[in-house]
Amino acid sequence: MLTTGALEEVGFITLNYDPFLDQALIEAVGEENINYGIQLEPWGGCERRAINVSREKLRKPIQLVKFHGSMDWMFCPYCHKIYRISTGRALSQDMPQCSSDGTPLSWFLYPPMREKYFMPEAWLHLHMQAEELLRKADRVIFIGYSLSDEDAYFRYRVKRSLYRVENPVDIVVVDKTLKEEKRPTSVEKNYWHFFGPVDYRPVGFPAFSLAPF
Numbered sequence: 001m002l003t004t005g006a007l008e009e010v011g012f013i014t015l016n017y018d019p020f021l022d023q024a025l026i027e028a029v030g031e032e033n034i035n036y037g038i039q040l041e042p043w044g045g046c047e048r049r050a051i052n053v054s055r056e057k058l059r060k061p062i063q064l065v066k067f068h069g070s071m072d073w074m075f076c077p078y079c080h081k082i083y084r085i086s087t088g089r090a091l092s093q094d095m096p097q098c099s100s101d102g103t104p105l106s107w108f109l110y111p112p113m114r115e116k117y118f119m120p121e122a123w124l125h126l127h128m129q130a131e132e133l134l135r136k137a138d139r140v141i142f143i144g145y146s147l148s149d150e151d152a153y154f155r156y157r158v159k160r161s162l163y164r165v166e167n168p169v170d171i172v173v174v175d176k177t178l179k180e181e182k183r184p185t186s187v188e189k190n191y192w193h194f195f196g197p198v199d200y201r202p203v204g205f206p207a208f209s210l211a212p213f
Contacts, residue, residue: 001212002028011063011133015145015154017071017109025062035061037129038122040073043083043096043105065130067154073108076101080122082108112151127157134161139170141212143205147190159194171195177204 001007007028014021025034066073075082076098083105085096096105110123134140140162147155162169175187184192184200191198201208 006213007062008058008060011065011137013065013067013130013133015068015112015151016066017068019070019072022064022070025064029058029062033058033061035063037063037065038082038126040082040084041099043074043085043099063129063133065126065133067127067130068111069107069109071109074105075108075122076103077106078103082122112148113153131157131161134158137169138167139172141172141174142191143174143208144176146187147194155194162195171198173198173200174205174208175200175202177207178202 001010012021012025022034070084072084072086073082074085074096079098079100081098081100083096083098085105097103098105108122134157149155162171171191173187173191175185178185183202185202188198188200188202191200
């Protein structure tokens with residue numbers, strides 16, 4: 001996708017806290033070509049190393065929205081400034097503090113939930129970024145996501161963004177490789193009940209990544 005330019009037409013929404021997808025994209029295009037949708041301030045020399053330094057700047061940054069936050073993000077409850085910080089440093093006894101007002105930082109994490117509760121404005125902005133990506137997409141690929149009832153808030157956002165009377169979106173679901181499980185699987189049923197007919201592919205991620213389209 002990178003060599004053909006197709007990667008520039010893809011946006012990512014991840015529900016994981018870990019930075020593995022971040023690092024994979026950084027290795028491919030460099031951190032300067034990634035747009036998280038929110039302003040992140042480096043804290044304590046935690047800037048990541050851009051491994052690919054030979055590639056020219058992309059025509060537009062690749063959007064990566066971390067809907068539930070990240071294990072290396074913290075924020076100031078007072079001024080709402082958001083920092084990227086090393087996880088080991090954040091877990092130390094000396095709690096990191098905001099560089100602007102000295103307030104102890106809190107984790108910028110938003111766990112899956114059945115109901116929405118009060119959240120800082122930065123969270124609302126992040127979730128609106130996810131909705132915008134979904135509304136503009138002509139194809140949405142769900143990878144390793146069961147559409148669980150436990151994350152009703154995200155399901156609501158997805159349903160609201162993808163419900164279209166005209167120009168319906170193409171929905172692809174990539175599930176684990178089937179062994180002895182019969183079709184339809186529980187994941188396939190979840191998607192059919194929620195969206196109607198979808199392109200369900202029980203091939204596993206490694207096989208899908210070789211031919212994603």
